[in-house]
Amino acid sequence: MSSRTRATASPLFVPHKTDRRSARVARDEFAAARVQARHASQPETIRTKTGAAPELRPTYPAAGRPGPDSGRGGRLKLPAHRMTTATASGAYPFLAEGGLGAQGIYVGQDVHAEAAFTYDPFALYGRLEGFTNPNILLAGIIGMGKSALAKSLAVRAVAFGYRIYVPCDPKGEWTVVTQELGGQTIALGPGLPGRLNPLDAPARPHAVSEADWTTEVRKRRLLLLGSLAKTVLRRELHPMEHTALDIALDHVVAYRTSTGTTPLLGDVAYVLGSPEQLEAATGDRSGRLGHAAEDLAHALRRLIHGDLAGMFDAPSTVRFDPGAPMLSIDLSRLGGAGDDTGLVLAMTCASAWMESALSDPTGGRRWVIYDEAWRVMRHVALLERMQSQWKLSRGLGIANMMVIHRLSDLLTAGDAGSRGRALAEGLLTDCSTRIIYRQEADQLATAAAVLGLTGVETQAVSALTKGRGLWKVAGRSFITQHLLHPRERELFDTDLRMAA
Template identity: 55%
Template sequence: MTTQAKTTTVRFVTGRGHFAPGLRLRVPAHRASSATLAGAYPFLAAQALDTGVYVGTDALTGALFCFDPWTHYASGLLTNPNVLLAGVIGQGKSALAKSLAVRSIATGRRVYVPGDPKGEWAVVAEAVGGVVVRLGPGLTTRLNPLDAGTGDAAARHGLRLHLLAALAETTLRRDVRAVEHGALDAALTLAEATLDPTIPDVVDALIHPDERAAVADGTSARVRAEDGRDLAHGLRRLVRGDLAGMFDGPSTQVLDASAPMVVLDLSALGSDDDALTLAMTCASAWLEGALRAPGGGQRWIIYDEAWRVLRSVPLIRRMQAQWKLSRAYGIANLLVLHRLSDLDAVGNAGSQARMIAEGLLADCSTRVIYRQESDQLAATAAALGLGQTERDLLPALPRGTGLWKLANRSWVVHHRMHPEELTVFDTDAAMRDDARQQPLR
């Protein structure tokens, strides 16, 4: 596109603060592309975001770029506080997520990381005086996922029932059938006769149902036990299987709601995706008790390495409910992916699971995209509503620079970090020769 500069009238300001007619300047016509003239036409740049937590500098204007989902939601810039962060490995996504978390703590926010599969967030939590809960075979920490927090008995029962169904669906790799759901409900009701029910209590109630309750429901204890037989075997994995000792008794860790950061370190589980999914499902339920507590304040919930989480349909269903209630809870969810094709692991296009996962992306008003490979551009642009210019920019983004898209506005931002932050946030130090380190700036 080309354009031509025109003759213009300049108006000067008088000493009293009023405009007065000025001289007509006659400048020779000049024809150039809009890309060239953009440098002389400042209104082509998006308005500076200078409220919130400091992130870095605008690559186009050099202005400060700040971000805070609660502030921008209150101003009407965002329709929800949730954030998507995507980019290929090694471009600085994790450093940005950790930077946002730590700098937000300085403004009074708190941070929860409901699953850290690589153990990278523990050092961050320790640096800010937070709490690290380490879960894994042979470790002493145990969480009771049936700790349902506050609320009346009916509400706690419903939350526990949804959790148990999600765990069963994960271990059985199928949906819970209607008769199984009835057996699970009855077993949980029996287990809740104790003050603090646990998963072993529910498994025992599935194997040995209450006869009187079964008859009241128009069945028998024998039939009900048969209905819940597969559920008992599925949940048994958390009692006597590879996850034994982590979620099969009263909690040994009390969540400190005043802690600036709480990280659930799951690195001891290794690369077992099933174990990680079950652990994150249990741990997220434990954390949700704190989220529902009144007066908890505004909190980040950060899902790093989310491509592993999205493989579990029951877990993304739980995440969907949390996304929808983000404003009611006062939380901002941060979902960190490598690329949008990670959704292919959820299900085929048009499937219910895929639609739920895509709904999570749609419910993220803020999209931060770091460099993407050329073969990912079409899918990324379609999923995130990027324009042609934004799409063409993605494969050329340098390390530590991202395209920030909020509503209908976009910025290209250089993430800036202090050298002391680098020692805590930079996860690539082991891959570089110390003499040649090129940290993110």
């Protein structure tokens, strides 16, 4: 009778006040002893190795790495808590913005969400909370692709039925884009055949009476004349100067209406320089009004006999085509000598002439793009006209886009508390969409203060690459990579001369 080996296992004695680690080790040893006892009781012939191969076994047990460096704490017991997804997104870091929806103009790729990014100010108005106006601010240093973005948005907006107006093209870069779309380009400058009469009366809307429209046209003409005078004189007009402008304009309009022709700037300048005509209109023979109008007459003389002669002192040689997909006014022949006054005067006249199209209630929805707007930030008169257009954007059905280089350009409009600074800051406030391309290190503090950027957004702006920008739309932030079609890249290339 052969003896058979027997093995038994019994629970180990564990002291009552042992620590958690010792208790865990004791349980593991007891479990290992039970397994060993079970295998020892089986015959040698039926014993098999169980478990994974040695090279496939985990380094640590399922409970995790043992020891004080395991990173495990004790069992955390907290009561159940219910929260919204908006709150949970702040606690869970691996989330991306949901985007603005699929309706709109394709811009490129949302970097964080890795999804397509679309934008349409007219589609977002009334649908996105906090989106109170369709106006856009676009800022970025040279070479980062902000001009390509502006042109790309304009070209793609045409496919949605929108019309594009570019009242100021200081470098002539929009001409080729306009021609490619079959639009209309008006080139103004010394020696060019183009003529624009800024005193042209817009077509009267059907819903406005003749008397009301006559009053509206007079108000627009007075605003234009005042803007031109303030730009040249670089100061506000005195009360008697305003009176002289009113009387001179009414005198010229009455004469031109009787002859069936349109008033011209030269007519107004001639009356301002003729004290006897002003006195005859008012009945005041003291000569004070004629003396007060001397500066006004000399200010308007620049548009008639100065460096802008021949452009705005004759009847218009071009007519606005309301059916054209794009209209641009090429002012690249002006302002090249470093003096922006001529460029601003031309832009003021062109803007007034273009208002005839903007005021048409049947003109549909349109984009108005002010390229290189930093050049006009120092001129209060033009800022006033831009502010009026910004405020009336919803009623006119237009989306204004202002393109600048740095956020500090807004601060060049004047000293703190001045009229110019207030107008520039007002334009920024009335932009629900702010697109910021890369800014230099010395501009980050200004950008953060002006736009209210967070620390993360400020750091992101400093590291943006070409074509990538921070979009702030009604308080929501996106990092978007602008994508260009090869034909667009060829059409928008502003480095052609550098490459050649």
